[in-house]
Amino acid sequence: MTAISLRDACVSLGGRRVVDRATLVVEAGEWVTLIGPNGAGKSTLLRAIAGLLPFGGSIELDGAPVRRLKRREVARRLAFVPQSPLLPPDLTVREYVLLGRTPHIGQLGAESARDAAAAARALGRLELDALAARPLRTLSGGERQRAVLARALAQEAPLLLLDEPTTALDVGRQQQALELVAELRAGSALTVLSAMHELTLALQYADRIVLLSEGRIVAAGAPEEVATEELISTHYRADVRVLADGEGLVAVVPARRARPG
Amino acid sequence: MSAAAGAAAAGEGAGRALPGRRPLPLALALAFLACSALAGLLVGPVDLGLGPVARDVASRLPFLGVDSHLSGADSAILWQLRAPRVVLGALVGGMLALAGASYQGVFRNPLADPYLLGIAAGAGLGATLAITWGHGAVGTYDLIPLAAFAGGAAGVVAAYALGHTASTGRSTASLILAGVTVTSFLTAIQTFVQQQHSDSLQEVYSWILGHLDTAGWHDVALVAPYVGASALVLLLHRRVLDVLSLGDEEAATLGVNVARTRLVVVAFATVGTAAAVAISGLIGFVGIIVPHAIRLALGPSYRLILPLSLVGGAGFLVLADVIARTVMAPAELPIGVVTAFFGAPFFAIVLRTSRSFT
Numbered sequence: 001m002t003a004i005s006l007r008d009a010c011v012s013l014g015g016r017r018v019v020d021r022a023t024l025v026v027e028a029g030e031w032v033t034l035i036g037p038n039g040a041g042k043s044t045l046l047r048a049i050a051g052l053l054p055f056g057g058s059i060e061l062d063g064a065p066v067r068r069l070k071r072r073e074v075a076r077r078l079a080f081v082p083q084s085p086l087l088p089p090d091l092t093v094r095e096y097v098l099l100g101r102t103p104h105i106g107q108l109g110a111e112s113a114r115d116a117a118a119a120a121r122a123l124g125r126l127e128l129d130a131l132a133a134r135p136l137r138t139l140s141g142g143e144r145q146r147a148v149l150a151r152a153l154a155q156e157a158p159l160l161l162l163d164e165p166t167t168a169l170d171v172g173r174q175q176q177a178l179e180l181v182a183e184l185r186a187g188s189a190l191t192v193l194s195a196m197h198e199l200t201l202a203l204q205y206a207d208r209i210v211l212l213s214e215g216r217i218v219a220a221g222a223p224e225e226v227a228t229e230e231l232i233s234t235h236y237r238a239d240v241r242v243l244a245d246g247e248g249l250v251a252v253v254p255a256r257r258a259r260p261g
Numbered sequence: 262m263s264a265a266a267g268a269a270a271a272g273e274g275a276g277r278a279l280p281g282r283r284p285l286p287l288a289l290a291l292a293f294l295a296c297s298a299l300a301g302l303l304v305g306p307v308d309l310g311l312g313p314v315a316r317d318v319a320s321r322l323p324f325l326g327v328d329s330h331l332s333g334a335d336s337a338i339l340w341q342l343r344a345p346r347v348v349l350g351a352l353v354g355g356m357l358a359l360a361g362a363s364y365q366g367v368f369r370n371p372l373a374d375p376y377l378l379g380i381a382a383g384a385g386l387g388a389t390l391a392i393t394w395g396h397g398a399v400g401t402y403d404l405i406p407l408a409a410f411a412g413g414a415a416g417v418v419a420a421y422a423l424g425h426t427a428s429t430g431r432s433t434a435s436l437i438l439a440g441v442t443v444t445s446f447l448t449a450i451q452t453f454v455q456q457q458h459s460d461s462l463q464e465v466y467s468w469i470l471g472h473l474d475t476a477g478w479h480d481v482a483l484v485a486p487y488v489g490a491s492a493l494v495l496l497l498h499r500r501v502l503d504v505l506s507l508g509d510e511e512a513a514t515l516g517v518n519v520a521r522t523r524l525v526v527v528a529f530a531t532v533g534t535a536a537a538v539a540i541s542g543l544i545g546f547v548g549i550i551v552p553h554a555i556r557l558a559l560g561p562s563y564r565l566i567l568p569l570s571l572v573g574g575a576g577f578l579v580l581a582d583v584i585a586r587t588v589m590a591p592a593e594l595p596i597g598v599v600t601a602f603f604g605a606p607f608f609a610i611v612l613r614t615s616r617s618f619t
Contacts, residue, residue, distance in 0.1 A: 050514050075516030086508040090561040095503075102504050103516035108497040110564075135560075155515070 001028040001062075003159050003191040004049060008057035011041070011048045018044045020215035021057065028158070031185060031192040033202045035226075036212035037236045042195035043083065045212070046161050049193070050080045061159065075103035078159040079152035083167055089137035093147050096136055097122055100154030122154040125184065142173045149180060160184075162194035166201065174198060178205045199252040203227050211235060224250055286559055290569050294351065294576035300583045301347035306591060307338055314339060345478045347579055352481065353473070353537040354547055354578020356488045358570040360530040361548025362555075363495045366502035366563050367526045368433045374548040375534040378436070378527070379416030379443035384538045386451040387412020389465050393458035405468070406483065406539035412447075413535035419443050421527065433523075470595035471544035473582050484536050491533025492571055498526055502563035546600045547574055550608045557611050577604075 424436030
């Protein structure tokens with residue numbers, strides 16, 4: 001089954017075409033990661049899929065055109081985790097996670113016991129039970145990341161969009177955050193589309209990699225197919241070496257070019 | 262413990278933890294309002310006494326079979342002078358505090374108050390025009406609330422239109438700046454008109470400072486439908502305001518139509534505020550201090566802040582009115598002076614003793 005289907009999707013911001021004729025299919029249950037240099041259009045593409053930006057061409061979720069879906073219908077199909085979410089400092093973790101239930105609650109309604117149970121499940125899966133009554137401002141960076149994921153999970157949408165989920169985390173926390181997403185996927189039929197900067201980590205966790213450059217999809221496929229020295233060097237304008245240990249680990253490392261003299 | 266029992270316990274815990282279901286603060290706020298209302302009925306130049314007032318109130322309730330001992334004149338003081346004034350104070354105070362809390366939520370700005378978008382300047386101009394042009398003419402008194410209401414609503418519509426064209430509707434800052442612009446412009450006109458007609462300066466000035474002194478049941482009947490409708494709609498939005506605290510974009514990804522929600526909340530807060538302002542002038546400070554005191558005491562959820570602002574604002578203004586008509590008796594202090602003079606130190610204490618301010 002197809003979770004996301006883009007055909008010639010175009011997005012313009014301030015008169016500049018930021019995403020140019022992107023065509024891509026994400027199957028249900030897949031984890032696809034968008035990579036590409038700064039300004040390549042990764043976040044913009046995610047936001048268009050989430051229905052936050054006007055676009056040309058076609059974007060479909062589960063076969064339904066995003067343009068014709070109501071906001072609430074989009075929200076029941078996908079949960080979006082922005083790069084730097086706004087966390088109201090005095091809200092408790094539980095109150096925050098409960099807000100994830102909004103698409104299932106009438107515009108003017110209140111949470112039911114079912115919503116409370118869904119939030120409790122999300123808190124449990126991210127091991128936040130002990131922190132549930134704490135205000136968000138008292139959490140550490142890693143705990144915040146988990147709270148945001150719990151809020152997205154409480155939404156109970158089959159599709160999760162992650163915009164730079166590892167920004168501002170140290171290498172251990174980056175790994176933990178992605179490991180968490182991998183675990184969540186294992187426990188349910190979650191489809192994940194993420195945008196990432198950290199190439200080596202992106203290659204390890206995604207089923208498929210999509211390389212965006214200047215708004216266009218220039219390569220897509222299995223991690224080892226996309227992570228070639230030629231593709232990365234060309235589109236990132238960087239000198240890199242791609243190292244493989246023969247056991248499936250692929251690392252992209254910047255390599256300073258030897259200077260004469 | 263068995264797994265089933267554990268799950269049941271977790272379910273119960275989750276049920277208890279649903280936000281906005283804390284009866285104690287609401288009960289305390291209602292008790293505060295009841296005490297303020299009682300003070301409003303009891304305090305005045307004529308001492309009616311607690312017992313007779315209580316008996317008279319009871320005699321009007323069905324099935325109690327209590328006889329009132331109040332004389333006809335005393336009963337008229339109680340029911341034609343003090344009671345409508347208490348009710349009007351409660352309606353105006355509750356409305357201003359609720360509208361202030363709603364504005365703060367919808368603009369995510371702690372300094373937002375019901376007068377943010379030009380309503381005060383518009384109402385001030387409307388009232389000034391009615392007072393100066395109709396000076397001494399018959400029927401002017403009835404015209405002032407209408408002119409103030411129309412002016413206030415026109416001010417907000419102008420600010421909203423300007424703020425909307427200035428941005429693509431995504432930024433609340435442009436809307437607030439539009440409010441500042443409209444306020445400055447309308448205040449300039451109002452000051453100009455006022456200076457041209459210095460004979461009515463006193464009247465304009467006392468209107469602007471706010472008052473509940475002309476209250477009769479007629480005024481209550483004028484304001485109540487607007488306040489009622491506005492309060493109902495705003496209270497229904499209390500959860501959506503919590504969602505908006507995550508930012509416009511995240512609220513949108515959670516399925517909220519942000520622009521429409523903002524428009525509906527602003528429209529109903531404005532209509533209620535305009536009705537309150539039309540009758541009682543510009544009573545400042547209530548719309549800021551009451552919601553913030555509640556926020557500092559009980560946290561940031563609008564599910565508590567909105568209903569408690571309505572009840573707490575009502576009690577606060579009724580109490581302020583009692584003070585306004587006693588400290589300089591038989592003269593009355595403008596109620597806006599009281600709300601600021603007693604409200605500011607109270608708020609300073611709340612601010613100092615609270616753990617954080619956001």
